[in-house]
Amino acid sequence: MLDLFEVITTSGVVLWSKSYAPVKSSVINSLISDVFIEERNQPGSDGKWFKKDSYTLKWTLAADVGLVFVAVYQSLLHLTWIDELLDQVKKLFVALYGEKIKTSAGTRIQCHFDQYFEASLRSFERKAGGTATIRPANASIEDPSSDGNGGGFSDGDEWSAPPPMPGVNNTRASNYQHQTPETPYSSEKPNPLIEVTPSATSSLVSPATMAQALLQASGRRPGRSRKNRKSAGPSSASSAHASSGEERSPARPGNKSKRGKEMRIWGEDGIAADASDDRKLDYSAGISTDDEQDESLRPKPEAIDQDTWGTRTSKGDFLLKDLDYEIDGILKQANKAENSEETNKKGPGGLASGLVGGAMGYLRNFVGGKTLTKEDTDKAISGVMTHLLEKNVAREAAVQICDSVQTSLIGQKTGSFQSIESLVKLAMEDALRKILTPTTSLDLLREIGQVREAEERPYVISIVGVNGVGKSTNLSKICFFLLQNKLKVLIAACDTFRSGAVEQLRVHARNLKELSEREGGVVELYEKGYGKDAANIAKDAVSYASTQGFDVVLIDTAGRRHNDQRLMSSLEKFAKFANPDKILMVGEALVGSDSVQQARNFNAAFGKERKLDGFIISKCDTVGDMVGTLISMVFATGIPVVFLGVGQNYTDLRTLNVKWAVGLLMS
Amino acid sequence: MTILPTFEILGFPVSLPILIISLLAVVIIPIVLGRLLASGSKSGPSSVILFAGPRDAGKTSLLLYLQEKTLIPTQTSTAPATVKLFPLALSPADSQDEGSSTKPFHIKDTPGHPKLRSTAIDTIVQPTESCIGVIYVLDSAVLSTQARITDTAEYLYELLLAIQKRYAILSESATSTEPIPLLIACNKNDLFTALPSTKIGNLLQTELSRMKETKRKGLLNAGAGENDDEDLDRVLGDETSDKITWEGLKEFGVEVSVQSGSVKSGTVDGWTSWMSACLDA
Numbered sequence: 007m008l009d010l011f012e013v014i015t016t017s018g019v020v021l022w023s024k025s026y027a028p029v030k031s032s033v034i035n036s037l038i039s040d041v042f043i044e045e046r047n048q049p050g051s052d053g054k055w056f057k058k059d060s061y062t063l064k065w066t067l068a069a070d071v072g073l074v075f076v077a078v079y080q081s082l083l084h085l086t087w088i089d090e091l092l093d094q095v096k097k098l099f100v101a102l103y104g105e106k107i108k109t110s111a112g113t114r115i116q117c118h119f120d121q122y123f124e125a126s127l128r129s130f131e132r133k134a135g136g137t138a139t140i141r142p143a144n145a146s147i148e149d150p151s152s153d154g155n156g157g158g159f160s161d162g163d164e165w166s167a168p169p170p171m172p173g174v175n176n177t178r179a180s181n182y183q184h185q186t187p188e189t190p191y192s193s194e195k196p197n198p199l200i201e202v203t204p205s206a207t208s209s210l211v212s213p214a215t216m217a218q219a220l221l222q223a224s225g226r227r228p229g230r231s232r233k234n235r236k237s238a239g240p241s242s243a244s245s246a247h248a249s250s251g252e253e254r255s256p257a258r259p260g261n262k263s264k265r266g267k268e269m270r271i272w273g274e275d276g277i278a279a280d281a282s283d284d285r286k287l288d289y290s291a292g293i294s295t296d297d298e299q300d301e302s303l304r305p306k307p308e309a310i311d312q313d314t315w316g317t318r319t320s321k322g323d324f325l326l327k328d329l330d331y332e333i334d335g336i337l338k339q340a341n342k343a344e345n346s347e348e349t350n351k352k353g354p355g356g357l358a359s360g361l362v363g364g365a366m367g368y369l370r371n372f373v374g375g376k377t378l379t380k381e382d383t384d385k386a387i388s389g390v391m392t393h394l395l396e397k398n399v400a401r402e403a404a405v406q407i408c409d410s411v412q413t414s415l416i417g418q419k420t421g422s423f424q425s426i427e428s429l430v431k432l433a434m435e436d437a438l439r440k441i442l443t444p445t446t447s448l449d450l451l452r453e454i455g456q457v458r459e460a461e462e463r464p465y466v467i468s469i470v471g472v473n474g475v476g477k478s479t480n481l482s483k484i485c486f487f488l489l490q491n492k493l494k495v496l497i498a499a500c501d502t503f504r505s506g507a508v509e510q511l512r513v514h515a516r517n518l519k520e521l522s523e524r525e526g527g528v529v530e531l532y533e534k535g536y537g538k539d540a541a542n543i544a545k546d547a548v549s550y551a552s553t554q555g556f557d558v559v560l561i562d563t564a565g566r567r568h569n570d571q572r573l574m575s576s577l578e579k580f581a582k583f584a585n586p587d588k589i590l591m592v593g594e595a596l597v598g599s600d601s602v603q604q605a606r607n608f609n610a611a612f613g614k615e616r617k618l619d620g621f622i623i624s625k626c627d628t629v630g631d632m633v634g635t636l637i638s639m640v641f642a643t644g645i646p647v648v649f650l651g652v653g654q655n656y657t658d659l660r661t662l663n664v665k666w667a668v669g670l671l672m673s
Numbered sequence: 674m675t676i677l678p679t680f681e682i683l684g685f686p687v688s689l690p691i692l693i694i695s696l697l698a699v700v701i702i703p704i705v706l707g708r709l710l711a712s713g714s715k716s717g718p719s720s721v722i723l724f725a726g727p728r729d730a731g732k733t734s735l736l737l738y739l740q741e742k743t744l745i746p747t748q749t750s751t752a753p754a755t756v757k758l759f760p761l762a763l764s765p766a767d768s769q770d771e772g773s774s775t776k777p778f779h780i781k782d783t784p785g786h787p788k789l790r791s792t793a794i795d796t797i798v799q800p801t802e803s804c805i806g807v808i809y810v811l812d813s814a815v816l817s818t819q820a821r822i823t824d825t826a827e828y829l830y831e832l833l834l835a836i837q838k839r840y841a842i843l844s845e846s847a848t849s850t851e852p853i854p855l856l857i858a859c860n861k862n863d864l865f866t867a868l869p870s871t872k873i874g875n876l877l878q879t880e881l882s883r884m885k886e887t888k889r890k891g892l893l894n895a896g897a898g899e900n901d902d903e904d905l906d907r908v909l910g911d912e913t914s915d916k917i918t919w920e921g922l923k924e925f926g927v928e929v930s931v932q933s934g935s936v937k938s939g940t941v942d943g944w945t946s947w948m949s950a951c952l953d954a
Binding site for chain 1: 746
């Protein structure tokens with residue numbers, strides 16, 4: 007069962023929503039920020055679903071009007087029809103309110119969509135033929151007006167004397183009467199609707215005098231209604247054997263609704279909108295099916311009934327009838343429009359119209375105002391993709407980025423005198439900027455200061471990476487930068503594997519000490535030789551640093567191949583023991599398509615709780631403007647670039663300037 | 674006299690120059706017209722008040738409140754929205770007081786997600802786009818944690834820097850330029866954990882000062898010095914000291930005021946009167 011359905015504009019306004027159970031708004035917010043903004047799909051989802059807490063979210067976009075349709079349901083349930091529902095609701099909503107939305111500039115509009123939605127939802131639930139359909143009570147949250155209506159029926163025990171109900175129920179009620187005499191039975195369920203029917207029919211259905219059954223019914227007085235009720239339960243129950251597994255067994259109505267599923271698709275939506283109670287809905291459902299049956303038996307009275315109600319009585323009923331056709335009509339139209347668009351594209355409908363259309367399309371290519379389709383953008387997109395590949399962006403990343411740019415463009419209109427190429431280029435620039443822009447603060451100095459002030463412990467940074475990418479070099483660059491800011495730094499030599507690693511760091515430490523003596527920084531090397539367990543050394547180094555009052559601990563680790571499971575597994579223990587504030591991964595700007603996998607594997611190596619905190623992209627000076635590795639690594643993981651290595655000296659460390667990087671990539 | 678070749682089109686004799694001229698006219702006129710129209714529409718809406726701030730602070734809610742006078746549910750925005758309002762929207766819901774001016778103004782609501790903050794920044798630094806005031810909406814109930822203060826202050830720092838740049842550009846072209854007003858709207862003060870506006874003001878000033886200090890000490894940006902992009906080495910406010918105060922920023926073109934309020938409980942009068950003042954100025 008659906009928990010929540012929302013229609014949201016890109017500007018964040020909830021245009022319409024229907025909730026069947028309370029769902030925190032943070033659930034949808036995280037969908038929006040993770041999937042739509044940061045474009046990080048959950049593993050295995052392929053961008054089709056999103057899980058948060060115990061919910062599964064599915065969505066569909068209407069890019070041309072800037073709408074997002076989101077359905078939220080419990081992950082435990084496997085609702086196979088959600089996609090279809092989303093699609094249908096999208097078509098309906100866009101057809102009904104599309105124009106309004108376009109003129110309202112993405113803010114609030116008035117929409118009375120409840121009935122349409124209920125109808126669609128019901129039809130899908132019935133088609134699915136699963137368990138009982140609509141959730142009780144909450145259903146009417148969005149619909150206070152109808153709430154009042156349904157209130158009278160909400161309690162099953164109040165069946166004895168409900169007032170005649172104008173509106174929706176009348177049809178059902180009267181039709182129901184036809185059936186009752188045929189199947190006398192005993193049912194213990196109190197049935198509010200049946201009580202209503204006599205009075206309702208008498209007052210409202212009277213014009214349909216030729217219908218014998220109706221006359222019978224109206225002749226019935228409330229005193230006898232119990233019989234009616236009795237007959238009601240079984241008639242529907244008998245046809246609902248298939249659904250014996252019903253969880254809501256005491257409420258027969260549930261069964262009825264199931265029968266309704268087979269008989270009629272749109273029947274009870276109007277009631278649904280009106281009802282505040284499950285039971286009532288279900289009754290109506292059962293009745294509506296009866297309605298159908300009757301129609302076959304006695305078409306005449308049915309027809310008359312419709313007429314009279316349409317003109318004479320409550321809006322509710324009329325609307326209900328209307329709605330079935332309306333929804334069908336809207337969907338048909340939407341589909342037709344889609345189809346005709348497709349055929350237009352494929353075959354020339356007529357020579358003249360084809361020529362005119364072609365000429366207009368050709369002009370629009372220059373003048374602008376062309377609505378983009380996938381075919382239009384294909385050429386430009388593949389051009390941009392080649393460009394990205396030439397900039398050393400990994401193929402996997404390039405393909406995905408191009409795909410998302412393309413989907414974002416479809417349905418958009420080109421500006422005046424804007425070629426598709428320039429539009430695609432702009433969109434690509436935007437996408438790259440979005441990818442590279444960090445979501446958290448990367449000011450290392452401030453963080454160190456805050457940790458020192460608040461917790462009085464050293465700030466721990468550890469550096470990981472593949473062999474030979476420049477871990478120790480970048481570590482000493484960072485160390486130099488910290489020393490310049492008069493911090494006390496401890497370097498921990500946790501590469502206990504490669505011979506010469508410790509000595510290398512010792513040389514760095516000695517150089518840095520000399521360089522920074524005048525500045526006032528203090529640097530020390532913590533080493534335990536070779537062959538020891540790196541995680542333990544790191545832990546000892548951190549505790550040594552806190553007793554000695556160091557500000558920062560920089561931990562160097564052994565280089566490891568990212569696809570070597572044995573070496574990578576030790577990182578988890580390392581992260582747990584040393585518990586670094588920042589784990590930075592060094593990646594070469596030189597690496598090509600392997601960058602994506604490197605970043606992913608290292609990001610996953612620290613266990614479930616821990617992720618990488620940033621990248622250092624080294625050797626940027628050697629690649630010129632081919633800085634695609636930046637994009638590949640950040641795109642694969644969503645982790646920001648903290649530093650760039652741009653040369654051989656201690657001073658050749660830079661922070662990332664997004665504008666600069668995007669400029670290089672698009673040049 | 675040379676005889677020009679003539680063609681016969683639909684029975685009328687047409688000489689070559691006339692044919693060429695008319696063809697050129699057919700091609701060029703729509704292009705010129707289109708350009709003119711395009712440039713006319715490019716200037717964008719006038720009298721824009723910009724809404725910015727971290728996400729979940731209530732920017733879109735505030736906008737909708739001004740529009741509809743009720744609380745309307747919102748989710749994280751992914752795109753900016755520009756809405757045309759009349760000054761009447763700024764007067765309290767019950768009063769029927771006709772505003773001094775009936776000229777419409779616009780509100781531009783920008784997304785607060787870190788990756789989308791460039792929308793607001795770009796609008797401000799673009800001197801051709803109108804921006805008569807900026808409202809920085811923040812959530813005063815979450816500022817008790819350092820991480821949220823940092824986040825809030827960081828965005829504010831970027832905004833202030835952008836406003837400073839806009840002011841610098843504008844004052845180059847005009848002789849006298851008024852400082853651009855910025856309101857820090859401390860939303861959600863109906864919540865129990867909300868901090869008072871003066872406290873928030875002080876917190877932000879300290880945090881901005883610290884930010885300025887670490888930015889000065891920090892590493893150079895990649896690409897600095899390669900192309901003379903002046904916004905790489907710009908500092909907020911006074912170059913000589915790291916201290917940032919609201920008074921000190923006035924000199925650099927930002928007039929900051931801080932006011933509490935709550936969209937949820939409808940206490941937005943302080944903000945609306947600030948906006949009215951903005952429009953009158």
